[in-house]
Amino acid sequence: MTATTNPSHWIYQGRVSLDWHKSPGHWGGGRRRPCRLCRRLCFLLDDDGRPVHKVCLEQALTDAMPATAERRAA
Secondary structure, three states: OEEEEEOOEEEEOOEEEEOOOOOHHHEOOOOOEEOOOOOOEEOEEOOOOOEOOHHHHHHHHHHHOOOOHHHHHO
16 A cells, blocks of 8 residues: 655655655755765755765655554555
């Protein structure tokens, strides 16, 4: 089951999935900076303009979700 939490955020099989393909604001302009979650270098920016890998942010958002029955079943 897929549920929309935000037009650019989806929950699919119990995991958060971000849709950044139509938003040029997530591209850091070719400048690599440390990801705020894993500290490895990345090109992407979150909605607040802080450097972050898309997969790191998806995992952090998934971990922060309350453990619902749908998430446990996935």
